[in-house]
Amino acid sequence: MKTLLQTLLLETLPHSLDSVLFNYINVVLPAVEQEFGRASTFCRTKSYWKTLTQEQNQTRQLISSDKHLNQSLLINILNSLLIVWSLIPLLNEELALSKDEKCLLCVWFTLQGYNSCYSSRVTAPLLTPDINLGEVLNLDMFWPQWREYLPEIDYLTQITLQNSDNNTSAKRNGFRVPDQRLRLTLHPLLSFSTIAAQLTSPVDIVTTSAGDRLPALLKELGIDRTLIYHRLRNCTGLLTNSIHNAVLNFTEKLNWQPILCFTEGVVYLAPRGFNLLNRMDLQQFIWEQISDQLVTNMLVGEIGFKRDGKGLKAAPQILELLSPAQLIQGLPSIVEATIKNEIDPATPKRLMNLSITTLERKFLSQGADLRSDRIAEFIIFLQKQFFRSNSEFIAWILEQLGIQSAITWEQAQIHTGGVNLGWYHAAAYYVANSPHLDLRSVTRKLQEIASRLTIWAEEKKLFPVLTSATREAFDRYLVQYLELPGWDSPESSFEHELATYMAAKTKAARQPICSLSSGEFVSEAQMASVVPFKPQQYSNKNPLGGRQLKRGISKIWSLEMLLRQAFWSFSPGKLEERQPVFLYFSPTFAHAPPVTKVIHILAKQLERVNLWKIRRFWQEHGMDANALRFYPWLKNELNSNEESQHNLTFLAMTYTTTKGKNNDRCLD
Structure with a gap:
């Protein structure tokens, strides 16, 4: 029975997936999930620390305080492998990998995971493993001759993790893989993926010493590409997702290949000598992508309209997005x-x-x-x-x-x-x-x-000229928060935000301050056709000394609320009756583009999942978290073609209420 992670990967990776990686996901990955699923990248046993000298213990204390060490070991192994596989197609014919070399890479990452968790040795040689790895991690089924390559694995470990070409534990003349291949091809691949998988922000490629090493490794591999990034220094939810996806769609036409994804943005491999993106062109494209989605839903009455006792009412954005x-x-x-x-x-x-x-x-x-x-x-x-x-x-x-x-x-x-x-x-x-x-x-x-x-x-020329305060606010938002190399850094918005805040806090202010984002952008009164919450919720931002309970919302958060209505299909003002649960997927570290598709599909599936059935399943399996890997999460057959576009999704929603009769009405 396949695990959830296996199923999602096999459904989202291309049908032309390399046979070695396909075999690894089928054979080894379930064992890696079992062994390393709840381990961090730095989880040495007590016996390991006893062997360290005082100087080494001081180093350990510095390392253990590093935020990088909180990364999941399973995800670190998976992302590292997928990053390597994104580079392999870019290698020239002379550096192309054989099947055994690809298998060697897979085993190397897997053994590093084992060594990180269980090995008691300081220098990390794996010539005599402590356990029967071939059985526990299914390596024998994956690559029966993997033990014959332990000298190469030890050598690569020393020169990759210790950045040294001195090896005293292995005789190079006993290698099955030529020494030159190890040093000039496999070593740069492993080094690139090991470093990249530890980055926490797209800007790390230009602000950290680790990121500075990546271009040199690409040069060693003969990959004539430049690393570049985009970053959005603010997060609202679905609006953030939409901006990321619009930038991905824009850069795809320029042959920018995504290689590292983050909650904040993406790192690309761009053709050398590329032209910097024009800010106005990109802003126009992003706006069209988002507004077209909203307009489509508006024109069929799904969002932006609400009828009350005084008739049909439209959100202000209706008259700004539609002529x-x-x-x-x-x-x-x-x-x-x-x-x-x-x-x-x-x-x-x-x-x-x-x-x-x-x-x-x-x-x-x-x-x-x-x-x-x-x-x-x-x-x-x-x-x-x-x-x-x-x-x-x-x-x-x-x-x-x-x-x-x-x-x-x-x-x-x-x-x-x-x-x-x-x-x-x-x-x-x-x-x-x-x-x-x-x-x-x-x-x-x-x-x-x-x-x-x-x-x-x-x-008769009776129509007014179309203006859009929402578009103007959105452009200011992008100028303030969307970052690409070569763009001028915007001035701080503190003075503007302070003036907006002070104006909204006066009794004479016509509109209350935005209840969701404070005072950065000018707000308007919350409309029942925009905000999904019940009336008078989240009303703590009132004018000083005032008694009225009025809610404000900025143009930016109005867009966010309309996008939530469009993507999640609910009636405004009635969302809370369905007892929503918001699900945030916020990977702390870099992850490979295939993982973004996994997150996107999982988010879509979780919107339809029944939390009460999951609760019952979990109880029946003794509250064992490991059992949840085999729960039938995916209710609908996945359509790989439908999900082929870039999608950075870090926010989803499901409900705790159920339709019809159900005895499971509350969580114990």
């Missing part, structure tokens, strides 16, 4: 997706507030249902957003419905309590006068009106 023509053309579909109160339509209640005769009320009751609701909300929304002060619009709509002789201009504009009752009156009359009109016909009619209205308004 008036786009919004009007998409409004029939939005109305259809948003207004679904067939059991309890609003039209009958609205008609009760009109002063009309009993006979007319009886006639209108034939059309007082969901059909009228949709027509009325469609017209009311258009008038509020684009034609509030245009008297021609009213007559034009009445004419399009063919009811201009029955409903007057004044009747169409009767308001009570902030609700336009007149358009409900007009909609009910139109429906009652068209007895065979069904919901599909209503949508088609609205689409017809929308197309004609767009042409009419454009001819």
Whole structure:
């Protein structure tokens, strides 16, 4: 039975995967998971420390305080191997590896893991292993002749980990692999991956001595590439993921190959002599990638819209991302997706507030249902957003419905309590006068009106010029936080943030400070169509001395909340009822690009997982964490083609509530 890690790797790695690596994942990786899954990269036994001299113990104390030593040994081995395999295709024909040399690399990393955990020797020779590694780690099945290469493994260990070419424990003339191959090919490969797997930030390649060694190792391997990075020095969640993925898509066209991935960004192998990225071009591309995703969901009514007692309301971002023509053309579909109160339509209640005769009320009751609701909300929304002060619009709509002789201009504009009752009156009359009109016909009619209205308004130049405060804030955000080599460093935003904060804290401030990010960016009032939380949650950021409970949200966090609605498919204001659990995947160290695909698919699968079943499974297996490796996490068949694009995913969500009857309602 395959483990979760095995399954994800085999599904996400290319079908043309090297046979040696494929065999390693199938045969050795499960044993490595078992032995090293919960070990760190530095977990020597007590007997090991007893053999150290006082000087060596002082060195040990310095090493053990290093944050690098908290890395998972299993993940360190896996990432190191995958990093090596990303370099192998770039080697020229003279340096190309044989099958035995590839096997040697795999065994070397595996034995270093064993040596890190269990060996009591200081110099780390493995000529006489303490345990039957061939059986415990399945090395005999993977590569039966691995013991014959122990001299090469010892030699590589000494020159790679100790950076020395002096070897007193092995006779070089007894090597099966030529000494030149060991020193000039395998040693640089092992050194590169060993160093790279310990980096904690993309900027380490230019700010640390370890990172400084990597270009020299590439030169030794004859790889004519340059290391370059991008970093985002801020994390919001899905917006961060989206920015990373947009940069990956942009650089892919420039032949930049991702080789190291981090929560903060990516390190690439770029062609030598590449041109620096133009900041404006990249910002435009990132914005298009993110806004296109939101626009797609907005135009089908999935995000940005909410209907309350006073009608259909749109998030401010709707009017900033969509042109008036786009919004009007998409409004029939939005109305259809948003207004679904067939059991309890609003039209009958609205008609009760009109002063009309009993006979007319009886006639209108034939059309007082969901059909009228949709027509009325469609017209009311258009008038509020684009034609509030245009008297021609009213007559034009009445004419399009063919009811201009029955409903007057004044009747169409009767308001009570902030609700336009007149358009409900007009909609009910139109429906009652068209007895065979069904919901599909209503949508088609609205689409017809929308197309004609767009042409009419454009001819009369009634549409406002499209502006986007969200785009402006997003560009400032990228200038402040997105970093690439060669770009000018932005000035500190402290003064701007302080001014924004002080202005928001005054009683005269119209908008409260952002409840999620404090005062870095100017905020606006939180809209129910944007924020997924219940009203008045997270309201601790109020003007000093004020009593009102008002929540603010910046344009940046509005984008984040809309992206969460788009990717996680939930209704705004109702998220907390489903008791969400947010899952953060934040690797501390560098990881190979294939692991990012594993994280992405796992995040998608965990959104559908049933936490109660996992709890029951865990209890049935004696609360053994190791048993969770074999839990059937992947409920849906993976589609490798669908997941082939770059995806840096470090945030997912699942729920603790269940649908239907279930006895497991609380966690013990």
